[in-house]
Amino acid sequence: MDKKPCNSSSQDAEVRKGPWTMEEDMILINYIANHGEGVWNTLAKSAGLKRTGKSCRLRWLNYLRPDVRRGNITPEEELLIVELHAKWGNRWSKIAKHLPGRTDNEIKNYWRTRIQKHIKQAENLYGQSSSSVVIDQTGSSISQVSAVGRMDVEPLETYSPPSFQTNMDQPIPAVPHLPAPESINDNYWSMEDIWSMQLFGGD
DNA sequence: AACTTAGGCAACCGCCTCCAT
DNA sequence: AATGGAGGCGGTTGCCTAAGT
Numbered sequence: 001m002d003k004k005p006c007n008s009s010s011q012d013a014e015v016r017k018g019p020w021t022m023e024e025d026m027i028l029i030n031y032i033a034n035h036g037e038g039v040w041n042t043l044a045k046s047a048g049l050k051r052t053g054k055s056c057r058l059r060w061l062n063y064l065r066p067d068v069r070r071g072n073i074t075p076e077e078e079l080l081i082v083e084l085h086a087k088w089g090n091r092w093s094k095i096a097k098h099l100p101g102r103t104d105n106e107i108k109n110y111w112r113t114r115i116q117k118h119i120k121q122a123e124n125l126y127g128q129s130s131s132s133v134v135i136d137q138t139g140s141s142i143s144q145v146s147a148v149g150r151m152d153v154e155p156l157e158t159y160s161p162p163s164f165q166t167n168m169d170q171p172i173p174a175v176p177h178l179p180a181p182e183s184i185n186d187n188y189w190s191m192e193d194i195w196s197m198q199l200f201g202g203d
Numbered sequence: 204a205a206c207t208t209a210g211g212c213a214a215c216c217g218c219c220t221c222c223a224t
Numbered sequence: 225a226a227t228g229g230a231g232g233c234g235g236t237t238g239c240c241t242a243a244g245t
Contacts, residue, residue, distance in 0.1 A: 017214080018213095019213070020213085040231075041231095054216095054230090054231080055215080057232085059213090059214085062214085090233095105214085108234075109212055109213085114211090206245085207244085208242105208245090210243095211240090211242100213237105213238100214236100214237085216234105217234095218232105220231085220232080220233095221229105221231080222228105222229090223227105224226105
């Protein structure tokens with residue numbers, strides 16, 4: 001992607017890409033606090049941001065909104081994600097609607113980095129031919145369909161491919177557990193910081 | 204201590220849908 | 225009914241950093 005620093009100095013009329021600076025965040029927060037969300041392209045121009053409307057929208061929805069929860073996906077949320085994914089597949093935004101404060105991007109990343117890892121490990125350990133495990137065409141979806149047709153899922157704290165258990169002569173070798181949620185995202189400047197700052201700086 | 208590797212995540216891209224004209 | 229613009233969404237990329245050697 002485009003995390004390369006962009007030399008905007010020589011191309012001020014150009015659209016900026018890459019990581020958002022704290023200053024840009026402040027501008028966007030202040031603008032929305034004062035004017036509300038609107039047409040994003042217009043908003044970007046009016047706020048003086050050299051960003052596309054899409055970029056502003058994404059930044060706001062995924063990071064700057066005051067109700068965004070960051071890090072610490074709980075076991076309950078994990079369960080819900082797995083459950084809803086089994087039901088809807090990669091409909092991340094739809095899934096996100098059922099997880100207050102979570103964004104589709106966050107859930108998508110979580111799925112790909114954490115949950116899919118477990119799927120891969122399961123595949124490597126037991127092969128891919130287990131009849132009751134359904135992996136979609138992108139390899140991104142796993143679910144277990146029980147005899148009554150509903151999806152049975154477990155929170156990942158205890159996650160192991162449930163369907164394999166019935167086929168096994170031996171206990172599942174410990175599938176590595178997820179890292180402790182507390183260890184995640186300690187190195188960000190917090191949104192509380194930004195919001196407290198914008199409260200003082202809001203025009 | 205230095206180097207390498209792998210994981211996590213923010214952000215972009217391209218496609219699709221919706222809506223106003 | 226056709227068209228173009230904007231928003232929404234899922235997929236993908238690549239930087240940063242922690243863990244491992």
